[in-house]
Amino acid sequence: MKKFVQICLICSCLIPGILVAQKVCKADKENRAFFKSHPHAHIEHQRINSKTPHFEEPPNGEYIIPVVFHVYGTYFNGKSVTLALLEETLAEATKDFQGLNDDYNSVDPAFQSLRGNFKISFKLAQLDPNGNPTNGMVTYAAKSGYGNSTGYDNQIKADAWDNSKYLNVYIQNDLYDDGTTNNSGIAWYPNTWMTNNNLARIVYNGAYLASNTNKEFASTFTHEIGHYLNLYHTFFDGCSGTDFVEDTPREDGAHSLNCNPGTNCGDSYVNIENYMGYNGARGCYKMFTQGQVTRMKAALDLPSRNSLWKETNLIATGIITHAIDPVAPTIEITNPNNNYTVEEGQSVELITVVSDQNGIDDIAKVAFFDNDQLQYTDTSTPYRYTYSQLEVGSHQLKAVATDNADLTATASIHVEVLAAIQFPSIHWIRTTQRYREDGSEFYNRELYRIEIEPQEKTYDIVIKGPNSYSRNLKTSSTQTIVLEDLKAGTYTIIIPSIEKKISKSF
Ligand SMILES: [Zn+2]
Numbered sequence: 235m236k237k238f239v240q241i242c243l244i245c246s247c248l249i250p251g252i253l254v255a256q257k258v259c260k261a262d263k264e265n266r267a268f269f270k271s272h273p274h275a276h277i278e279h280q281r282i283n284s285k286t287p288h289f290e291e292p293p294n295g296e297y298i299i300p301v302v303f304h305v306y307g308t309y310f311n312g313k314s315v316t317l318a319l320l321e322e323t324l325a326e327a328t329k330d331f332q333g334l335n336d337d338y339n340s341v342d343p344a345f346q347s348l349r350g351n352f353k354i355s356f357k358l359a360q361l362d363p364n365g366n367p368t369n370g371m372v373t374y375a376a377k378s379g380y381g382n383s384t385g386y387d388n389q390i391k392a393d394a395w396d397n398s399k400y401l402n403v404y405i406q407n408d409l410y411d412d413g414t415t416n417n418s419g420i421a422w423y424p425n426t427w428m429t430n431n432n433l434a435r436i437v438y439n440g441a442y443l444a445s446n447t448n449k450e451f452a453s454t455f456t457h458e459i460g461h462y463l464n465l466y467h468t469f470f471d472g473c474s475g476t477d478f479v480e481d482t483p484r485e486d487g488a489h490s491l492n493c494n495p496g497t498n499c500g501d502s503y504v505n506i507e508n509y510m511g512y513n514g515a516r517g518c519y520k521m522f523t524q525g526q527v528t529r530m531k532a533a534l535d536l537p538s539r540n541s542l543w544k545e546t547n548l549i550a551t552g553i554i555t556h557a558i559d560p561v562a563p564t565i566e567i568t569n570p571n572n573n574y575t576v577e578e579g580q581s582v583e584l585i586t587v588v589s590d591q592n593g594i595d596d597i598a599k600v601a602f603f604d605n606d607q608l609q610y611t612d613t614s615t616p617y618r619y620t621y622s623q624l625e626v627g628s629h630q631l632k633a634v635a636t637d638n639a640d641l642t643a644t645a646s647i648h649v650e651v652l653a654a655i656q657f658p659s660i661h662w663i664r665t666t667q668r669y670r671e672d673g674s675e676f677y678n679r680e681l682y683r684i685e686i687e688p689q690e691k692t693y694d695i696v697i698k699g700p701n702s703y704s705r706n707l708k709t710s711s712t713q714t715i716v717l718e719d720l721k722a723g724t725y726t727i728i729i730p731s732i733e734k735k736i737s738k739s740f
Contacts (some may be wrong), residue, residue: 268383268422275425282424282464282536283478289535297354297534297543300551302368302395307376310440311415315372315405317358322444323455324356325328330456330509331355331522341520342495345505347482352526356401356459360552367552379411380404381420381437386411394432398541399551401462402432405440418442418454421461429538436462457509464533465526468511474498477510479525485511493518544547555580555638556596562641563590563597567633569647575733580652581622586645587636588617603632623652634736658695658709659687660727662738681719682740688712688728696728 267528269276280643291297314342329335333351342347358370360651373392379386394402409417419438428434436458440578444452466477469485477527484502489512498504506513507520522530533539548554566587573582588597600617602610611617621631663683684697689709697705707715720740728735 245343245500271384272425272427273703275427277424278427279423282533289532290540291531292543292545295353298548298553299354299356299542300359300400300548300553301356301370301403302359302362302400303371303403304374304393305371305440306374306378307407307440310405310407310446313441313443313446314687315440315443315446317369319444319446320371321358322356323452326444326452327456327459330354330453330519331459333521335353335453335520337518337520341507342505343523344503345507346522348505348521348523348525350522350524352522352527352530357553359395359400361550363399365550373391376407378406378408380406380435381409381417382411383422387433388432390435391432394435397429397432397434397538399547401459401542402435404435404437405443406437407439407441409437409439415439415441418451419458421458423461423464424533424538425534426536426538428509434462445651448517450517450519451515453509456519457515460510460522460526460530463530463539464536465510465522465529468505468508473502479523479529481523481525482508482510489513492516522735563588563635563637563642563643564636565633565645567631567645567647573649574647575652576624577651577652578624578626580651581620582624582631582649583620584631584633584647585616585618586633586635588615588643590637597635598638601634601636603630603634605630607629614675621649621655624649626651657729657736658689658693658727659732659738661685661687662725662740664740680722681718682722684715684717684720684725684727686715686717688714693729693731696730697725698728699723 241421269279301324305315310692331352331354333349338349359368360370361574362368372393377389378465380390390404391686393404407415409420417439419436419442421436422428422434424434436691438455438458441447442451442454444455446452465479465643468477468482469475469487469489470477471485473484475484478531483505484499485504488498491498491506491513493506493513493516495506504513505521505523506510507518508514508526509519509522510526545554549556568585568587570583570585573580576582584602586600588600590596597615597617599611601608601615602612602619602621604621604624609621612619617633617635621629629649629651630646631649632644635643661684663685665681665683666678673689686695686709688711691709692711695707695709697703697707697717700721703721709715724737724739726735726737
């Protein structure tokens with residue numbers, strides 16, 4: 235642990251190309267002025283630095299921060315600021331924080347085990363404070379000076395979006411309204427007074443956003459977010475100072491190593507690649523330490539920051555459209571026609587009953603499979619599908635419900651499809667015969683007969699008729715079955731194995 239030093243203030247004033255100490259001091263002056271004029275904020279900040287952090291994290295461990303850019307003017311040292319550039323800025327900063335920057339694996343071996351990955355992403359707001367759609371970029375006429383700690387508060391408040399909901403970034407060219415247009419950025423540590431007064435902010439030079447400058451120097455934006463999340467410079471107060479992070483080596487504050495490995499303050503091997511130093515701005519910004527990530531997480535649980543990443547705020551700012559549901563859905567399948575054994579060509583309709591155990595209706599879709607082959611995806615309730623082309627054989631018909639948190643539930647049924655069945659060909663025969671009953675007189679008599687013709691397959695069949703007539707027979711592939719001497723009435727021929735029957739009345 236580094237030695238505790240009376241904190242002074244923060245600054246984050248980098249000059250591209252050559253880092254000039256005098257400019258750093260100007261930023262210090264502005265920050266010192268803030269604490270001097272707001273002693274309660276200073277006391278709050280000292281208390282934060284002296285306590286062991288215990289903090290609440292998002293349920294899934296991933297923070298998302300809604301961002302609004304207020305852009306003043308059109309040209310920034312000849313560069314313009316577009317929405318695409320702002321998207322690129324946040325995407326690159328997110329990579330830096332998550333250890334996805336392309337030079338992450340080339341970190342000095344002495345510091346590789348100290349690298350800290352922070353699952354945090356920064357996204358442009360999609361809803362403004364009134365709930366109206368936005369792209370997260372608000373444009374204004376050119377203006378300067380929002381890097382000053384005093385003197386511009388009323389203007390800043392007038393333009394600010396609710397600090398408890400948005401990280402407000404002000405893009406200007408002359409940050410201190412002093413005619414200098416090569417200061418890169420500045421941010422203030424978390425404190426409730428600034429947040430409650432809508433003055434919490436990063437102020438940044440549009441000339442040094444993303445591809446408006448070189449890739450390494452663009453990570454100065456990452457550096458400013460570090461300040462916004464309570465990180466000090468790694469060289470704060472030089473060899474006798476501290477940044478309140480245990481695993482960052484001491485630096486003398488001269489930034490003379492640039493990107494050449496070396497020591498400061500005696501034998502302190504400097505983490506020149508750290509985003510919170512100045513050396514890395516020369517082309518080797520690559521990492522935060524684990525201690526810095528812990529300090530930033532603790533900052534995100536402070537009253538001045540802890541509403542930003544909450545789920546309710548992500549919905550309010552349009553970053554997400556549904557509540558993040560930690561509970562998987564449930565699904566049941568109904569087969570309304572009880573078609574579990576069907577004939578080739580016969581369809582099977584499945585209707586699902588999908589619900590969410592915690593009552594949040596955030597089911598995104600239900601996908602229907604036939605033996606693990608996707609057939610159809612239904613995205614609107616009631617989620618259903620009719621299988622109409624099932625081939626002969628065994629089928630597992632499966633439905634998979636997915637909610638907006640990508641949690642799934644699965645249900646399946648088994649269906650057997652039989653080859654097309656020819657119902658036996660049946661002839662119902664009614665004839666009138668004249669015959670002599672006693673050998674002397676002729677009478678007319680009705681005769682009834684059923685002939686069941688040979689079939690390819692043999693079936694057990696049941697024949698029901700009037701007066702409790704009942705016979706069990708087996709069809710034959712070679713022989714016609716003839717039932718004679720039947721009474722008038724209704725006969726039903728049933729093939730139980732395929733649940734088919736046919737009736738006729740004589
Ligand atoms: Zn800084």
